[in-house]
Amino acid sequence: MVRQPIPVIIVAGFLGSGKTSLLNHLLRNPQGARIGVVVNDFGQINIDALSVAGQVDSTVSLGNGCLCCAVDASGLDDLLARLARPSSDIDVIVIEASGLADPRGMVRLLLNSTNPRLGYGGLVEVVDAAEFDRTRQRHPELDQHLRFADLVLLNKTDRVAEADRDRLLALVRELADGKPVLPTAHGRVDPSLLFDRESVRQRRETARQLSFDDLLADSHHDDCHEHLHAAYQSVSFTADEPVDPRALMRFLDARPAGVYRMKGQVHFGVPGHEQKFTLHTVGDFLRFHRSRWARGEPRRTQLVVIGSGLDGDRVRDDLEACLGEPDAADEHSMLDVLKYTRS
Numbered sequence: 001m002v003r004q005p006i007p008v009i010i011v012a013g014f015l016g017s018g019k020t021s022l023l024n025h026l027l028r029n030p031q032g033a034r035i036g037v038v039v040n041d042f043g044q045i046n047i048d049a050l051s052v053a054g055q056v057d058s059t060v061s062l063g064n065g066c067l068c069c070a071v072d073a074s075g076l077d078d079l080l081a082r083l084a085r086p087s088s089d090i091d092v093i094v095i096e097a098s099g100l101a102d103p104r105g106m107v108r109l110l111l112n113s114t115n116p117r118l119g120y121g122g123l124v125e126v127v128d129a130a131e132f133d134r135t136r137q138r139h140p141e142l143d144q145h146l147r148f149a150d151l152v153l154l155n156k157t158d159r160v161a162e163a164d165r166d167r168l169l170a171l172v173r174e175l176a177d178g179k180p181v182l183p184t185a186h187g188r189v190d191p192s193l194l195f196d197r198e199s200v201r202q203r204r205e206t207a208r209q210l211s212f213d214d215l216l217a218d219s220h221h222d223d224c225h226e227h228l229h230a231a232y233q234s235v236s237f238t239a240d241e242p243v244d245p246r247a248l249m250r251f252l253d254a255r256p257a258g259v260y261r262m263k264g265q266v267h268f269g270v271p272g273h274e275q276k277f278t279l280h281t282v283g284d285f286l287r288f289h290r291s292r293w294a295r296g297e298p299r300r301t302q303l304v305v306i307g308s309g310l311d312g313d314r315v316r317d318d319l320e321a322c323l324g325e326p327d328a329a330d331e332h333s334m335l336d337v338l339k340y341t342r343s
């Protein structure tokens with residue numbers, strides 16, 4: 001079975017916004033995933049709570065399978081390659097960008113990476129609700145960072161009054177230009193929003209075929225607090241009829257506001273392209289992986305769309321409108337899909 005690339009998630013945000021708190025939260029709630037963590041300084045990572053098992057070069061292996069590493073930007077490429085080696089057995093990598101760094105360089109580095117074991121997992125921008133107005137005054141570039149992020153966490157909402165929280169949410173949503181914005185306290189976000197639990201499971205149980213129930217279960221797992229789920233929605237879509245590739249690409253080009261991730265499989269059924277196309281989107285990032293259908297596996301499209309502030313009926317209707325055979329005279333209907341496809 002082809003191994004799925006390891007998603008690499010970048011956590012950025014200005015000084016003190018709550019990046020380390022988010023990281024600690026993920027490390028405490030790894031959902032069965034082995035998390036590789038890359039930080040500039042792991043002094044603040046809650047290593048005690050994780051029982052340190054041993055130390056290797058500049059990395060710290062933690063008892064629960066997590067790995068922390070200290071690195072500067074120039075060593076990042078090598079370090080990621082090292083973490084992605086099968087022997088490290090890592091399912092997801094989280095990089096904490098230093099407080100002042102512009103995260104775009106790191107995103108570019110990942111998107112341009114030729115390492116097939118690594119995949120872009122998204123840029124999460126953490127902002128401090130209590131300091132938002134002052135930070136924005138001091139660092140006008142914050143607006144750009146918000147536009148560039150795939151997911152924004154408006155953190156420290158416990159430190160602002162409700163009316164202020166609503167004002168800030170509306171303002172940050174406007175600045176983030178359609179990207180999902182979630183209010184959080186102490187970085188407590190549902191980890192399944194960031195990790196593909198099904199790909200973790202696929203990596204761990206390679207013999208087992210993933211069912212659609214598994215995909216859905218990923219959006220409703222039980223070991224996180226209920227209130228974490230309230231902040232985002234997941235919309236599922238399934239269809240036996242083939243999908244028109246051009247119509248789907250139009251949908252993906254103009255993803256509905258609030259969509260953070262899409263995952264699942266697509267059945268185009270176009271002659272010569274009858275294989276299974278596994279779709280993965282994070283923010284603006286889009287990728288298909290082409291593979292064979294398993295023996296007896298029904299050829300159907302099954303998608304989960306995850307985001308915040310989604311209009312579920314609208315998403316379903318828009319996807320429904322993508323069903324149908326492409327125009328028989330259109331020889332190049334798959335061209336745009338193939339541009340984003342890795343076999």
Ligand SMILES: Nc1nc2c(ncn2[C@@H]2O[C@H](COP(=O)(O)OP(=O)(O)OP(=O)(O)O)[C@@H](O)[C@H]2O)c(=O)[nH]1
Pocket residue numbers: 013014015016017018019020021022044098099155156157158159184185186187
């Ligand atoms: N009240 C409150 N305090 C928080 C919250 N999130 C983080 N903090 C506190 O804010 C301080 C900074 O949080 P960190 O998670 O270290 O922030 P950071 O972005 O990693 O900071 P730098 O590494 O300095 O950039 C710490 O004292 C946290 O305990 C929150 O949601 N509410």
